[in-house]
Amino acid sequence: MTELTASADRRRLFALLSPAYLWLTLAVFLPLSAMLFFSFLTDLPQDNPDWSATFDNYARFLTNPTYAILMWKSVKLGLMVTLGCVLIGYPCALVLARTIKGRARETLFLLVILPFWSNSLVRIFSWAIVLRGNGMLEHALNWLLPFELRLELMFTTHAVVIGLIHSYLPYVILTSYLALQAIDDDLVDAARSMGASKLTILRRILLPLSLPGLLAGAVLVFVPVVGSFMEPRILGGRMGTYYGTLIEDQFVSVYNWPLGAALSFTLLAVVLLILACASPILGKART
Amino acid sequence: MSAVDVQNVTKRFGQTVALDDVSISFEDGGFFALLGPSGSGKTTLLRTIAGFHFAETGAIRIGDRNVENVPVEKRDIGMMFQNYALFPNMSVADNVGFGLRVRKVAAAEERRRIAEALELVQLGAMAERRPSQLSGGQRQRVALARAIVTNPKVLLLDEPLSALDKTLRVDMQIELKRIQREIGITTIFVTHDQEEALTLSDRIGILKDGRIVQVGPPREVYDKPVDAFTAGFLGDANWVPESWLSALRLPQPANGHSFAVRPEALSMAQARLDGMNAVAGRLTQRVFAGAMATCLIEVEGQKWKLIARDRDIPEITGDGAVWLNWRPEDTMAVRA
Structure with a gap:
């Protein structure tokens, strides 16, 4: 009897979940497996009838050091941007969640998520206008300062980092904010009643309890930044060649899809490897 | 341990007056209950004594120190919260030792005092557990140990037993009273439970609309309430209809009573x-x-x-x- 209901339950569960699985199959699994398939080909079947299977595309990553160098450059960029987002975003979330109350909090929250509402291209070009030589930033600084100042920010790594931090900062603020906001006010009051200073409370209570949120935000920033190509290309100029732009070139300019796909999957593997290596640390921080 | 003295304290939140010219003394080593319906200002009074917010006017003394401008971190108090407020990221021992570590007590001394405080609340075996692994009554005891381990001048309790079920609550009342006697700490206890106030305290202060209505030992407050509110709030009262008054022997003339x-x-x-x-x-x-x-x-x-x-x-x-x-x-x- 129980077995019967169990199997009936299972069937109903399957029926209820099938739309979600169907959607995942169509939207994620099929395109991804097509790409995986392409990455093992010499040519796209629709372009060249003489296509054959090969490991060459992956071998090129190992034989040509340029790819590994660019990968390392992208990982470094990811770490830098993530660090920047954490250093700016966590204090913002802290102030937003623990000190500001009522209407002001809603308004500030809106300002935080505003970057999400604007087109990313518009956002990047706005930064270009601000950062470029003789641009808005230099004008403003020279108007304020008594001496002439040349920042030369445009087409540097700094410009790329600034643009990326601006784009991905909301993730860290949002996840940290949610974690911080869930902390019971009484915990802070209890710590204060025992004589703890603000810094002690941050270090021993707020930070440990909100760390899962902060780490989730950091991962959400790190993964897409390693593969980013738009910000490096527009704000980095000559300096803006990264692993992400390399992949984009394979798809858009060189039209070598198999190599682009192979490079993408290599990136995916490297990112997963990094997260897997970091997970013991992340897990430890959680307890 | 010290006496606590509150004089002419007024506290407003925006337009509402939470405490209206409150004066009350808590003697050294006493167990004092602040009793009142919700919104009567009893928690505000407790939190003002604790230093979580400052009164607009009036003076507060803890022992021989004027503290009305001293923030909570520097008042040297112990406090217990309604929902225990144990730190979920620390073990029981670390929770209890938090205040000691803030005060930079030496490690050996810290261990000794943590063990002593846990022994006092009969939780010596639970030191390495997490708060989430404890029952409600055990969390209560940890919170109490944490509040008294630093030898504060005064112990403030904000409805600490209201989250427990009835049998556990009675056990904890007895336990709380025993521990308070044992260490002789001045204790101020906020509750809306009349019976709890009568059972536990040496003195009761009754609040209504931000004012102190009556202060006295439990029996006196119960037997000789000063007004209709106190009479009805501390237990039930049957009101004698006016038409019967002439036929009764009254303790005092009827006019105005x-x-x-x-x-x-x-x-x-x-x-x-x-x-x-x-x-x-x-x-x-x-x-x-x-x-x-x-x-x-x-x-x-x-x-x-x-x-x-x-x-x-x-x-x-x-x-x-x-x-x-x-x-x-x-x-x-x-x-x-």
Whole structure:
């Protein structure tokens, strides 16, 4: 009897979940497996009838050091941007969640998520206008300062980092904010009643309890930044060649899809490897 | 351990006056309950003594130190919260040791005092557990150990027992009283539970609308309430209708006073008894509750309540006409 209901339950569960699985199959699994398939080909079947299977595309990553160098450059960029987002975003979330109350909090929250509402291209070009030589930033600084100042920010790594931090900062603020906001006010009051200073409370209570949120935000920033190509290309100029732009070139300019796909999957593997290596640390921080 | 003195303290939140010129003294080593309905300002008074917010006017002394401008971190208090507020990311021992570590107590001394405090609340074996692995009563004890381990000048309790179920609450009341006696710490306890206030404290302060209504030992506050609010808030009160006043022996002249009788002071009979005050009424309901029973009697359109041992209440037959008798000295006179 129980077995019967169990199997009936299972069937109903399957029926209820099938739309979600169907959607995942169509939207994620099929395109991804097509790409995986392409990455093992010499040519796209629709372009060249003489296509054959090969490991060459992956071998090129190992034989040509340029790819590994660019990968390392992208990982470094990811770490830098993530660090920047954490250093700016966590204090913002802290102030937003623990000190500001009522209407002001809603308004500030809106300002935080505003970057999400604007087109990313518009956002990047706005930064270009601000950062470029003789641009808005230099004008403003020279108007304020008594001496002439040349920042030369445009087409540097700094410009790329600034643009990326601006784009991905909301993730860290949002996840940290949610974690911080869930902390019971009484915990802070209890710590204060025992004589703890603000810094002690941050270090021993707020930070440990909100760390899962902060780490989730950091991962959400790190993964897409390693593969980013738009910000490096527009704000980095000559300096803006990264692993992400390399992949984009394979798809858009060189039209070598198999190599682009192979490079993408290599990136995916490297990112997963990094997260897997970091997970013991992340897990430890959680307890 | 020290006496706490609150003088002419006023506290506003925007337009609402939370504390209105409150003056109250808590003597050294006493167990004091602040009692009042919700919104009466009792928690505000406690948090003002703790230093979570500052009063607009007035003075607060803890021991021989004026603290009205001292923030909570520097007041040297111990506090227990309604939901325990244990740090979920720390073990029981680390929770208890938090205040010691903040005070930079040496490691060996810290371990000794943590063990001592946990022993006092009978949780010595639980030191390495997490708060999430403890039952409600155990968390309560950890919170208490954490509040007293630093030897604060005063222990402040904000409805600490209200989250426990009834049997556990009674156990904890006894435990709390024992520990308070053992270490002799001045304790101020906020509650809305009248029975808890009467059981635990040496003195009770009753608050209403941000003012202190009455202060005194539990028995005095219960037996001689100053006004109708206190009489009705601390237990039930049966109000004597004016038409009966001339027929009763009253503790004082009737002008400007109302008179009431506690339900347990009444006895029910089919006749008026000699030397007793009495009113006539009609028994409408008798509620059996094991050892005790409650009777509802209608007196001149008012509902009177009688509480007595079930076996002491006579069976009433017929239409339920009864006399309610009580000793003249049990009549309570309160400001009208």
